[in-house]
Amino acid sequence: MAIANVTQDTVASQWSDALHAKDRRVTKQRLAVLTAVDNSPHSTAETVTESVRGQLRDITVQSVYVILADLSDAGLLRRIESPHSPARYETRVGDNHHHAVCTSCGRIEDVDCAVGHAPCLTPQTTHGMTIQVAEVLYQGLCGDCQLDQR
Template sequence: MSSTVPDTERAAREARWAESLRGHGRRVTRQRLAVLEAVEHAPHAVAEDVVDAVRAELPDITVQSVYVVLSDLTESGLLRRIEVPQSPARYETRVADNHHHAVCSSCGRIEDVDCAVGHAPCLTPSDTHGMTIQVADVLYQGICADCRTAAQAAD
């Protein structure tokens, strides 16, 4: 029975992703489902990690195909591309809100940070320059607790 639970959970996720793909005007393909599964399983993954995860399921898929799917899913709003300084782009499936990210400048760990206000945009600029602001993207940088502990132990 326990071996069917992961299959049942995966089938439920695939059904949810299939519905989302159709809702965004996209065909449901094994490649798209595999990329969505890989990114959901490893939030904040770089494209190379997504390629590795997808190839575990679809060994013949090309690197270029994974990049095309990542781009398409980002453009359609099913994935979010995160730009982190001195790091390749990262991807996540958490797209339904305007959350932010905290990045450890020592180890590179990334954590989600919910909006302080709770709705988009959660920051109000002093001057919008005539724009209707829809998203505020904040990147917090610091040292995570693990790196801080390790540094203190080394001292």
């Protein structure tokens, strides 16, 4: 749920609403982390910490990790785990997109699904990269869990 470029107060209000919708308290720490990730998609926890410390000088790295984990669990952030790289985070959640990672510099680009439904294996664009490997992670509910939800 990336939030469009609007005033800082509007962004804070939208993130506050999103936090409330996920039954999370609105704190300055959570708002700062969400804003940092939204402003710099595919950020590492270290990058988020550096950005947040621009507003909250005394926030600890551990606090940022806890907030990132909580917001990921709540579905407000997406945690991206690629081989040989620290986890990265983005606010683009709830859609069917993948990522292209440069094996040389580590740059990550969003790749929209060309097919338009999950799962897709054909990227709409490769951002000039020669794709060598595609990884798909299927997530769903087993039969027992489906029965428990009824």
